[in-house]
Amino acid sequence: MMQGHTSLLLVVLPLIFAPITAVLPRGRLTWLATMAVTSICAVLAGMQLMMVIDGGVISYELGGWAPPWGIEYRIDSLNAFMALIVAIIAAVTLPYALLSVEKEIPERQVPLFYSAFLLCFTGLLGITQTGDIFNLFVFLEISSLSSYALISLGRRRQALTSAYQYLIMGTIGATFFLIGVGLIYSETGTLNMMDLAARLPGVADLRTTQTGFAFIMIGFALKLALFPLHLWLPNAYAYAPSVITVFLAATATKVALYVMLRVLYTIFPEGVVAATPTGDLFILSGMFGIISASVYAVYQANVKRLLAYSSVAQIGYMALGIGLGSATSVMASIVHLFNHALMKGALFMAVGALIYRIGSSRVENIRGLGRQMPWTFGAIIIGGLSLIGVPGTAGFISKWYLVLAALEQQIWLVVAVILAGSLIAVVYVGKVIEALYYKPPVEDNISVKEAPMLLLLPTWALVLANVYFGLDTGLSVGMAEHAVETLGIIAK
Amino acid sequence: MTHNLILRVVSKSLIPLIILFALYVQFHGDFGPGGGFQAGVIMSAGIILYALVFGLDAAEQVIQPPLLRILASIGVVIYAGVGIVSLFFGGNYLNYSVLADNQVAGQHLGILLVELGVGITVFSVMLIIYFSFAGRSRP
Numbered sequence: 001m002m003q004g005h006t007s008l009l010l011v012v013l014p015l016i017f018a019p020i021t022a023v024l025p026r027g028r029l030t031w032l033a034t035m036a037v038t039s040i041c042a043v044l045a046g047m048q049l050m051m052v053i054d055g056g057v058i059s060y061e062l063g064g065w066a067p068p069w070g071i072e073y074r075i076d077s078l079n080a081f082m083a084l085i086v087a088i089i090a091a092v093t094l095p096y097a098l099l100s101v102e103k104e105i106p107e108r109q110v111p112l113f114y115s116a117f118l119l120c121f122t123g124l125l126g127i128t129q130t131g132d133i134f135n136l137f138v139f140l141e142i143s144s145l146s147s148y149a150l151i152s153l154g155r156r157r158q159a160l161t162s163a164y165q166y167l168i169m170g171t172i173g174a175t176f177f178l179i180g181v182g183l184i185y186s187e188t189g190t191l192n193m194m195d196l197a198a199r200l201p202g203v204a205d206l207r208t209t210q211t212g213f214a215f216i217m218i219g220f221a222l223k224l225a226l227f228p229l230h231l232w233l234p235n236a237y238a239y240a241p242s243v244i245t246v247f248l249a250a251t252a253t254k255v256a257l258y259v260m261l262r263v264l265y266t267i268f269p270e271g272v273v274a275a276t277p278t279g280d281l282f283i284l285s286g287m288f289g290i291i292s293a294s295v296y297a298v299y300q301a302n303v304k305r306l307l308a309y310s311s312v313a314q315i316g317y318m319a320l321g322i323g324l325g326s327a328t329s330v331m332a333s334i335v336h337l338f339n340h341a342l343m344k345g346a347l348f349m350a351v352g353a354l355i356y357r358i359g360s361s362r363v364e365n366i367r368g369l370g371r372q373m374p375w376t377f378g379a380i381i382i383g384g385l386s387l388i389g390v391p392g393t394a395g396f397i398s399k400w401y402l403v404l405a406a407l408e409q410q411i412w413l414v415v416a417v418i419l420a421g422s423l424i425a426v427v428y429v430g431k432v433i434e435a436l437y438y439k440p441p442v443e444d445n446i447s448v449k450e451a452p453m454l455l456l457l458p459t460w461a462l463v464l465a466n467v468y469f470g471l472d473t474g475l476s477v478g479m480a481e482h483a484v485e486t487l488g489i490i491a492k
Numbered sequence: 493m494t495h496n497l498i499l500r501v502v503s504k505s506l507i508p509l510i511i512l513f514a515l516y517v518q519f520h521g522d523f524g525p526g527g528g529f530q531a532g533v534i535m536s537a538g539i540i541l542y543a544l545v546f547g548l549d550a551a552e553q554v555i556q557p558p559l560l561r562i563l564a565s566i567g568v569v570i571y572a573g574v575g576i577v578s579l580f581f582g583g584n585y586l587n588y589s590v591l592a593d594n595q596v597a598g599q600h601l602g603i604l605l606v607e608l609g610v611g612i613t614v615f616s617v618m619l620i621i622y623f624s625f626a627g628r629s630r631p
Contacts (some may be wrong), residue, residue: 008585016572019565479512 004060006051007073010083011129013037014122022115022282025172026107029091031098034114038121045125049080050407055483059131067131074131078483081334082258083127085341089250090121092345096458097243100352103384104155104241117247119146124255131420133181133267134191136259137174140223144170147248151240162235169232171220180215181381195266201269204418213272216263224256224283226319227289230312234296237308240351245304247309250345254337257318261330265487275283282323289316294424301349302303303361307344310387310428313421320414321376321402327484330406334480336398342388345396346462350379353451353459358444363431368441370433373450377436379463384429386466389422393470397477494543501544510538516610524598528607532614535612548626557623560616567613574605 017037025028052058052075060073097117105113123143150168152163185191188199189207204207218229225233229358233253237245239309264273285465291314297309309335321333353376354369355361370377386393389400399418408416448455469476518531543551575586583590588602 002582005579008579012525012572012585016569016576019568023562023565060584062585064584064589 004058005173006044006048007058007060007075007129008062010041010087011043011122011126012046012071013044013386014118014125014289018115018118021118021178022111026111028098030114031094031101034097034118035094037118038087041121042081042084042087044085044093045080046457049077049084050077050085052077052080056067062128068190070421071135072192072194073129074194075129076483076486077259077479078261078334078486079128081338081479081483082255083125085107085196085254085338086128086186086251088123089341090247092458092461093247094244094351096246096349096352098146099452099454100242100356103356104243105153109153109387113150113241113370116146116149117244120247122151124251126318127255128457129182131335132191133184133193133196137181139450140174140177142491143252144223147244147252148437150244151248152243153234153244154170154239156371158235159239162232162239164342166232166236169222169229171217176215176219178219180212180217180219183212183215186210194260194419195490196267197352200267200272204269204272208274210272213263213268213276217260217278217393219238220256220259220263220422221285223313224253224260225312227285227312227316230315232291233306234305234313234456237311237348238302240346242355243401245308246345246348246352249308250341250349253311254341257315257322257333257337259486260322261334265330270329272388279323279325282319283411283414286304286316286319286323287414289313289319290417291424294421294428297428298424298431300428301363303354303363303366304348306352306428306432307347310425311340311344313425314344314387317399317402317418320418321375321405321469323373324409324411324414325467326405326408328401328408330487331403331477331480331484332398332401334483335401335473335476338476338480339398340460342465342469343383345394346459346466347387348457349462353379354467355454356451357448358456363435365442366432367445368436368437369445369448370436370440372445372448373458375460379459380436381433382466383474384433386470388425388429392467394476396470397473401477422450462485499545503541507538507542511535514538519604521607522603525551528610528612529614530622531607532611533618535611536618536622539619543622543626548623548630550611552623555619559610560620560623563616564613564620567609567611567615567616570609570612576607578602605617611620 014037017033021030021033024033030041048058058075061067061074062071092268101113109367120143123146124138126139126142127136131141148163148167151166152160180189184196186204186207188196191417200209222229237249240248260323293312297306300309301308318333318336320334321329344347348430350363353373354366357373358365358369382393386395389395399422403415403418508597513597514535517526517534518528521527525619539551539555561610578587578590579585582592589595591601592598
């Protein structure tokens with residue numbers, strides 16, 4: 001019983017505090033409340049993960065209605081790991097948020113900002129916790145709607161158009177997902193994931209089921225920003241407030257990838273997926289995504305946009321892992337999901353520190369700042385090395401496993417693409433470092449000092465995590481192996 | 493809108509009925525068609541009618557916008573709070589059966605409170621949306 005309550009409070013605590021934060025008086029109290037909630041949730045997520053490892057799957061019946069009629073929260077090692085990633089990232093982002101938000105958001109809107117942040121947090125955690133596919137849609141909408149609002153709060157006017165663009169694309173994605181769920185519901189009469197898994201083999205050959213599957217996949221490919229459905233992502237990340245870019249880049253697409261894994265391996269039987277060209281499409285889109293988004297990244301004039309394009313490329317790596325479909329490759333995907341959250345979190349935080357000082361992240365404006373802001377510069381270097389995949393950083397581990405998986409199946413083209421992607425990453429990370437260190441400083445920036453401690457500490461916490469998980473893979477790879485076992489993927 | 497006598501008289505007599513009907517839909521929702529969402533929309537329609545006929549300033553004196561923001565939050569807290577209360581009575585989240593001595597009364601009380609929360613939030617959010625759009629044309 002107590003086990004279930006932990007899983008439940010993880011979702012309900014931020015849900016209750018979201019409206020409370022909205023009416024709290026202006027000032028730092030709203031930040032404090034949000035900080036407390038995210039820290040408690042991080043602890044709860046850690047406890048939940050321990051319980052799943054010790055005692056197996058946790059099942060919680062909402063309202064006391066037994067599944068498949070009632071909504072069930074069903075936590076196995078994959079969700080528990082995902083929830084931990086989301087909660088930890090939120091808890092690390094919040095100390096960073098205090099100063100960054102005071103600088104970037106008008107004081108009048110700060111309580112509503114934190115309220116929307118908590119709602120987004122609720123939605124993302126809810127997606128990871130629930131075992132009911134319609135409930136998942138509801139949480140998807142909670143997180144999406146609040147993230148549209150959060151992105152539109154960016155300081156530049158382009159934030160409004162990019163939030164609108166994301167709203168249109170995101171809504172199409174969510175609608176496709178809902179249509180897919182509806183079609184599958186019409187064939188099976190159930191929405192509970194485990195019940196679906198039991199009933200779908202019987203109706204797997206029907207055209208309706210297969211259409212439903214396609215709708216769900218396309219819908220979440222849009223939310224995941226899988227190439228070529230990524231067009232909303234660069235603008236949304238570039239113009240959102242710094243804190244939101246950090247949080248969404250490190251969590252939102254990761255949660256979408258989790259849903260993909262869940263749909264492919266838990267809900268649909270092996271046969272349906274194998275009969276469709278899903279795997280090949282993932283590989284194809286992954287390879288094109290890695291190359292084209294990396295090349296785009298090289299030509300960006302804004303560092304935030306550059307990193308956003310790099311995110312699209314990194315999603316390509318994860319898609320490759322799903323596409324190859326072996327135990328090693330899916331594990332590599334999950335590890336990369338975790339590592340990418342760490343590296344992009346660290347990089348976007350460091351760029352946010354630059355924005356905090358000079359109010360811009362354009363390459364020509366940040367010239368020479370590396371000498372004046374050594375700690376921020378150091379974070380960008382180590383984060384960048386991790387993004388490239390240099391041994392000793394987290395990025396190396398996941399790319400290593402991915403290459404290993406491709407070698408297992410002897411698909412040389414994939415190996416070549418992964419290595420080429422890393423080489424192009426050297427170019428775009430090099431471009432940022434060149435501007436920061438080797439160019440003479442802009443005159444306006446001569447008096448710029450290092451970013452405040454409150455911004456540097458969370459940034460460096462993530463930077464050090466990048467190094468730690470590059471050396472000790474016990475948690476990341478261990479959890480991913482556990483999760484792959486739970487999903488029941490057999491080695492090809 | 494100073495001379496629309498008919499509009500003023502008719503809406504003055506209609507608004508109390510609209511609000512009464514909203515309350516009926518709210519509290520009779522567990523026996524007949526209706527519930528918190530519909531009740532909230534009907535109730536806010538009453539206020540919006542008032543704002544259309546008597547002007548935005550008059551409507552904002554009836555219900556002040558800062559109050560609406562608090563009401564919108566209270567509604568959500570009521571809903572989520574009922575779930576938490578059932579945790580304290582030893583049930584699962586939102587299990588209303590434990591709220592009263594017998595299960596039927598518990599379910600009844602639970603859904604009534606939850607729908608009340610929905611009603612308050614929907615009512616105030618509808619008005620917040622209306623006020624923020626209608627208020628844009630102000631100097």
